[in-house]
């Protein structure tokens with residue numbers, strides 16, 4: 512992959528997140544690892560997901576310096592820098608303020624595999640970053656968040672939003688999309704009454720493999736990315 516391709520993927524990632532309904536005005540961002548190891552390609556501050564194009568991107572170094580593009584980096588760039596610094600196998604990360612994720616996290620209840628999306632975690636609960644509900648604006652907070660995420664596809668930030676990561680851009684974006692949708696489904700079920708039916712651990716683990724192999728994540732991402740937002 513060339514740097515130009517990484518930047519193009521970063522643009523598509525933001526547009527896919529917009530199509531998935533995860534925009535929060537001009538806040539939140541995705542990041543794609545620079546193939547040359549210089550840092551991450553992400554969006555410039557001041558733009559919504561749907562507004563991102565090549566000229567509204569930045570290459571931000573692992574020391575949070577803007578190497579290409581205009582202006583300062585997003586305050587919460589440390590989320591991506593530390594997640595991608597911690598695990599070289601990850602290629603991309605996402606941070607949004609998806610409303611269903613925030614609402615669900617406020618309930619303090621386990622995320623259950625009651626849908627295909629909910630099986631993303633294979634029957635385990637979603638990790639939660641509880642150190643702070645404030646902005647993740649320092650390397651130390653970013654590193655702590657990266658530890659909380661660990662090897663999981665995504666994590667909730669109670670009082671704030673979500674993070675997701677993946678070995679591909681497609682996977683990182685889809686992990687964010689699936690977590691948000693899993694939260695939406697469980698919120699709807701809980702609003703209607705007690706939740707009584709969900710996959711046991713064996714079924715959830717099987718569904719994780721069956722429903723969410725890389726080809727499925729790619730297909731979902733491509734669908735979102737080609738929507739006109």
Ligand SMILES: [Zn+2]
Nearest residue numbers: 539587671672
């Ligand atoms: Zn945030």
